[in-house]
Amino acid sequence: MLKKFAAYVVFNLFDLEPGTHLGEAINFFIYDTMKVFILLIVIIFFVAIIRSYFPPERTRRILSRKRQYLGNGLAGLLGIVTPFCSCSAVPLFIGFVESGVPLGVTFSFLISSPMINEVALVLLLGLFGLKIALLYVGTGLLVSIIAGIAIGKLRMEKYVQDYIYQMKVGSAEIPQQKFREKIVYARDYTKDLLKRIWPYVLIGIGVGGFIHGYVPSDFLVKYAGPDNPFAVPVAVLIGVPLYSNAAGTIPIVQALMGKGMPIGTVLAFMMAVTALSFPEAVILKNVLKMRLLLIFFGIVAAAIVAVGYLFNAIL
Amino acid sequence: MKIEILGMGCANCNKLYENALEAVKLSGKEVEVAKVEDIKKIMGYGVLSTPALVIDGVVKVAGKIPKVEEIKGWIK
Numbered sequence: 001m002l003k004k005f006a007a008y009v010v011f012n013l014f015d016l017e018p019g020t021h022l023g024e025a026i027n028f029f030i031y032d033t034m035k036v037f038i039l040l041i042v043i044i045f046f047v048a049i050i051r052s053y054f055p056p057e058r059t060r061r062i063l064s065r066k067r068q069y070l071g072n073g074l075a076g077l078l079g080i081v082t083p084f085c086s087c088s089a090v091p092l093f094i095g096f097v098e099s100g101v102p103l104g105v106t107f108s109f110l111i112s113s114p115m116i117n118e119v120a121l122v123l124l125l126g127l128f129g130l131k132i133a134l135l136y137v138g139t140g141l142l143v144s145i146i147a148g149i150a151i152g153k154l155r156m157e158k159y160v161q162d163y164i165y166q167m168k169v170g171s172a173e174i175p176q177q178k179f180r181e182k183i184v185y186a187r188d189y190t191k192d193l194l195k196r197i198w199p200y201v202l203i204g205i206g207v208g209g210f211i212h213g214y215v216p217s218d219f220l221v222k223y224a225g226p227d228n229p230f231a232v233p234v235a236v237l238i239g240v241p242l243y244s245n246a247a248g249t250i251p252i253v254q255a256l257m258g259k260g261m262p263i264g265t266v267l268a269f270m271m272a273v274t275a276l277s278f279p280e281a282v283i284l285k286n287v288l289k290m291r292l293l294l295i296f297f298g299i300v301a302a303a304i305v306a307v308g309y310l311f312n313a314i315l
Numbered sequence: 316m317k318i319e320i321l322g323m324g325c326a327n328c329n330k331l332y333e334n335a336l337e338a339v340k341l342s343g344k345e346v347e348v349a350k351v352e353d354i355k356k357i358m359g360y361g362v363l364s365t366p367a368l369v370i371d372g373v374v375k376v377a378g379k380i381p382k383v384e385e386i387k388g389w390i391k
Contacts, residue, residue, distance in 0.1 A: 055378060056363040087325030088364040088378065090354060095363040170361035174377050185379070286354070 006031035048186035079112030104152020112144035120246030159292035204250035232308035239272030264311025338386035
């Protein structure tokens with residue numbers, strides 16, 4: 001139905017010829033825009049409601065009784081549904097560690113939370129299909145679990161800033177919203193989030209439509225195509241210091257994929273941008289000593305590179 | 316009565332601070348609004364997500380930004 005509507009608008013109202021570059025590009029743009037925004041509204045709304053049942057205080061309670069492995073898996077999963085903003089990273093980290101959540105499990109959470117979220121899922125789903133969306137979520141989870149277990153095994157507890165172990169954490173009851181309030185909150189949250197991300201989404205779709213209609217593609221393939229064994233680590237190295245949320249990376253991801261960069265390399269780049277960044281390092285320096293900070297970045301980056309190679313090999 | 320805004324100085328914390336000031340102004344009451352940026356004090360309230368809003372020592376909301384109207388409702 002959306003497809004028909006888009007085609008009607010472009011070929012009847014705008015009176016463009018089907019089959020021309022301009023006509024096809026605009027058709028693609030209108031269709032994708034409607035599809036992605038409908039998906040975004042529906043999914044962000046429902047995720048906001050689900051999230052309201054998993055405030056970080058509750059996630060901490062669940063994780064504080066868990067050990068390695070199971071704990072890492074659970075932390076990765078909870079990272080997807082627990083709302084997280086990088087400005088909360090410090091209180092969150094302290095609260096987790098103080099209440100006895102193992103360090104490696106805490107890191108699994110800290111990795112998955114910014115990297116996997118509903119916006120990334122929707123955009124990948126809408127623009128690249130179910131397979132790629134699920135691969136992103138699955139491997140993102142895998143990266144968070146493996147990196148968390150590795151940090152746990154290295155026994156890095158003494159490289160957490162000393163003051164954290166002397167911290168007294170209060171136990172305030174955070175008031176729970178009633179269901180009606182949750183609905184209102186989810187509605188406002190959806191509106192606010194869309195207000196913030198819509199330009200990126202439009203640019204992302206526009207870039208995709210433009211490439212769809214015009215660019216024959218091969219420029220990047222020459223440098224970052226399947227034949228270059230260093231493409232994945234280079235993409236990750238470029239992505240690590242950069243900071244953006246998932247929505248912001250989509251225009252770049254669209255452009256890179258449209259120009260023929262292989263999917264593993266592109267997803268690795270997207271993960272590196274969303275999971276690790278220079279501002280995040282500055283924030284985490286408050287709670288980690290330099291050595292652990294470097295190890296954290298190193299392990300996550302290495303895991304992302306491995307995932308990139310894996311994708312390129314199997315797809 | 317005293318309102319405290321917990322948060323280590325992020326954009327969302329400033330937004331909440333402004334909302335609180337606005338709510339106090341609209342209520343016409345004498346209420347002190349203070350920012351709490353010291354992590355030790357923030358953790359003392361048991362808050363894991365910032366920004367958070369505390370009224371007379373009681374955490375009202377954490378991890379989101381309540382609207383001016385909502386905050387006004389809490390001011391007695």
